[in-house]
Amino acid sequence: MIFAATETDSSQPESTFDLSTYLVKHKKAINLALDSALPVIYPEKIYEAMRYSLLAGGKRLRPILCLASCELAGGTAEMAMPTACAVEMIHTMSLIHDDLPAMDNDDYRRGKLTNHKVYGEDIAILAGDGLLSYAFEFIASKTENVPPQQVLQVIAHLARASGAPGLVGGQVVDLESEGLKDVSLETLNYIHAHKTGAVLESCVVCGAILTGASPGDLQRFSRFAKNIGLAFQIIDDILDITATAEELGKTAGKDVQAGKVTYPSLWGIEESKRQASQLIVEAKEQLAVFGNKAQALLAIADYIISRSN
Amino acid sequence: MIFAATETDSSQPESTFDLSTYLVKHKKAINLALDSALPVIYPEKIYEAMRYSLLAGGKRLRPILCLASCELAGGTAEMAMPTACAVEMIHTMSLIHDDLPAMDNDDYRRGKLTNHKVYGEDIAILAGDGLLSYAFEFIASKTENVPPQQVLQVIAHLARASGAPGLVGGQVVDLESEGLKDVSLETLNYIHAHKTGAVLESCVVCGAILTGASPGDLQRFSRFAKNIGLAFQIIDDILDITATAEELGKTAGKDVQAGKVTYPSLWGIEESKRQASQLIVEAKEQLAVFGNKAQALLAIADYIISRSN
Numbered sequence: 001m002i003f004a005a006t007e008t009d010s011s012q013p014e015s016t017f018d019l020s021t022y023l024v025k026h027k028k029a030i031n032l033a034l035d036s037a038l039p040v041i042y043p044e045k046i047y048e049a050m051r052y053s054l055l056a057g058g059k060r061l062r063p064i065l066c067l068a069s070c071e072l073a074g075g076t077a078e079m080a081m082p083t084a085c086a087v088e089m090i091h092t093m094s095l096i097h098d099d100l101p102a103m104d105n106d107d108y109r110r111g112k113l114t115n116h117k118v119y120g121e122d123i124a125i126l127a128g129d130g131l132l133s134y135a136f137e138f139i140a141s142k143t144e145n146v147p148p149q150q151v152l153q154v155i156a157h158l159a160r161a162s163g164a165p166g167l168v169g170g171q172v173v174d175l176e177s178e179g180l181k182d183v184s185l186e187t188l189n190y191i192h193a194h195k196t197g198a199v200l201e202s203c204v205v206c207g208a209i210l211t212g213a214s215p216g217d218l219q220r221f222s223r224f225a226k227n228i229g230l231a232f233q234i235i236d237d238i239l240d241i242t243a244t245a246e247e248l249g250k251t252a253g254k255d256v257q258a259g260k261v262t263y264p265s266l267w268g269i270e271e272s273k274r275q276a277s278q279l280i281v282e283a284k285e286q287l288a289v290f291g292n293k294a295q296a297l298l299a300i301a302d303y304i305i306s307r308s309n
Numbered sequence: 310m311i312f313a314a315t316e317t318d319s320s321q322p323e324s325t326f327d328l329s330t331y332l333v334k335h336k337k338a339i340n341l342a343l344d345s346a347l348p349v350i351y352p353e354k355i356y357e358a359m360r361y362s363l364l365a366g367g368k369r370l371r372p373i374l375c376l377a378s379c380e381l382a383g384g385t386a387e388m389a390m391p392t393a394c395a396v397e398m399i400h401t402m403s404l405i406h407d408d409l410p411a412m413d414n415d416d417y418r419r420g421k422l423t424n425h426k427v428y429g430e431d432i433a434i435l436a437g438d439g440l441l442s443y444a445f446e447f448i449a450s451k452t453e454n455v456p457p458q459q460v461l462q463v464i465a466h467l468a469r470a471s472g473a474p475g476l477v478g479g480q481v482v483d484l485e486s487e488g489l490k491d492v493s494l495e496t497l498n499y500i501h502a503h504k505t506g507a508v509l510e511s512c513v514v515c516g517a518i519l520t521g522a523s524p525g526d527l528q529r530f531s532r533f534a535k536n537i538g539l540a541f542q543i544i545d546d547i548l549d550i551t552a553t554a555e556e557l558g559k560t561a562g563k564d565v566q567a568g569k570v571t572y573p574s575l576w577g578i579e580e581s582k583r584q585a586s587q588l589i590v591e592a593k594e595q596l597a598v599f600g601n602k603a604q605a606l607l608a609i610a611d612y613i614i615s616r617s618n
Contacts, residue, residue, distance in 0.1 A: 046473050046481045097438060102411075102430035102444060104504035121411035122484055125434065126477045129406060132438065133472030136445040140465035156449035163442030164355050168435050172355045175431055 002173040019299040027060045033085050049127040054092045056110045062087045062203045068296040069207030080207050082142035083154055086135035087203045090162050093131040094236040096124050144208050154206045161202035170194025183261035197229035220286045227283035228301050232275040276305050328608040336369045342394050343588035358428040358436040363401045365419045371396045377605040378516030395444035396512045399471050400438040405433050455519050463515045470511035479503025485611050492570035499601045506538035528596045537591035539586040541613050546571040547581055586612050
């Protein structure tokens with residue numbers, strides 16, 4: 001908490017903000033919204049497959065970031081809830097498709113069998129397609145009390161982050177780098193800025209777009225999100241080495257086993273931790289202008305480097 | 310042309326309308342728009358894979374329907390071009406994913422090797438995901454001279470048609486029915502109304518939504534499109550039996566070989582042709598209220614049952 005204390009209004013100590021309660025409350029609201037967004041109708045199998053992965057738990061960090069940034073930018077959680085649900089649908093789609101045998105070939109995810117292990121590859125591909133389509137339908141049809149022009153901007157931003165200029169592009173470079181021993185830091189940064197970073201940045205920026213935030217503020221939200229996104233990935237790489245499969249809910253030590261280039265493999269664990277911390281410091285500086293109002297996002301930034309799974 | 314003559318303004322004989330020129334002109338405009346929509350940038354492989362299937366030819370019937378319905382409803386082709394491109398991106402995505410080994414396992418499409426045969430399964434899955442995302446980005450960011458509320462309605466409608474309530478749901482029931490000998494007419498209708506019909510209906514309806522068409526007119530466009538969509542599928546089933554692979558640009562006789570239930574297998578070829586013709590008659594009745602202005606859509610309806618590939 002030392003970084004935040006220097007940046008925010010010191011007359012309101014940050015310790016009054018209870019991140020744990022905040023996360024629990026918002027996660028509960030998001031899980032309820034996701035659950036009711038996707039009832040099981042005919043043909044049941046596809047809705048069950050979509051629900052299986054969408055409601056498999058997870059930290060809901062992306063949708064929480066979306067709600068928090070909307071609130072910080074002067075909006076309400078209600079305005080941002082359809083977009084928050086959509087980012088989780090897109091994130092889930094990417095996990096289902098990444099886990100396929102033709103991609104990373106993973107059997108477990110969030111402590112459960114992966115989608116294709118339960119429903120078959122064909123249904124898993126279609127469940128991903130269905131979630132991706134539904135994400136945009138959901139934003140377009142469920143967002144309330146937001147000017148339609150801003151909703152369109154959110155759709156354009158999030159779709160771009162999900163496609164070849166974002167998530168898909170990052171995954172392609174990741175696949176191309178597989179098995180290579182000489183992956184450069186530049187390539188590693190590209191992979192993560194796109195594969196994980198783009199949608200995460202979009203969560204935060206879209207939350208602010210919904211409120212009609214100024215270009216300057218959108219820039220600040222974007223930089224904040226890019227930094228915490230990269231820090232998040234560095235910590236992920238470290239946890240792959242130091243955490244157990246039980247803590248992670250997925251196979252541990254996979255990167256080392258696959259001979260994959262990671263931040264710890266380039267920098268070592270200690271330097272990786274230092275770099276992650278520095279990114280968080282710089283992320284929080286971007287929000288200094290908002291003072292204590294930013295406490296939720298600042299606390300989430302700190303949480304990202306302190307997490308154990 | 311006998312059906313049209315009874316429905317449209319007889320003072321302007323339909324023969325003045327040259328469908329062939331109309332199709333060539335619009336197809337050219339669509340191909341140009343698709344080509345410039347998707348330049349090859351880093352990482353090149355994914356853009357090349359997306360372009361490979363998107364620019365592989367095809368009749369461009371869906372985007373042409375979208376432009377034609379927008380024009381009939383009082384709009385311009387320019388207003389509808391981003392939506393028209395998007396429906397072709399979504400259609401292409403569905404072909405790439407359908408052809409995967411885990412799905413229909415096809416080696417040829419539109420006379421060329423399928424996407425995964427050229428780029429690998431992993432890239433083919435991602436190329437589909439990229440096209441689906443880009444479709445919505447493209448509508449949201451490129452549509453001009455249309456009130457944003459109407460653009461949002463188009464996105465919601467098309468996303469719904471692409472997802473589990475449409476295309477994806479139809480594909481699931483199709484997969485579930487594979488190898489079954491007792492597929493009912495009801496199930497067969499469900500499959501086609503969703504797998505082929507939903508996006509085709511969305512092309513036509515979205516073209517009209519962009520102009521702010523009345524609910525009554527949207528209903529007419531919707532009924533017209535549902536009928537021609539089903540007729541299109543019946544003709545597809547017939548061509549699978551009667552046409553050569555060269556004419557089709559894909560493997561012929563696949564349905565019979567796979568023991569698949571089709572309209573000709575339920576009804577025989579002659580009755581299938583009769584049903585398709587009847588659907589076209591009823592489709593055209595929906596547009597009678599527009600008189601001669603509807604000549605492009607009426608001629609396309611006739612073309613659908615007379616085509617040989």
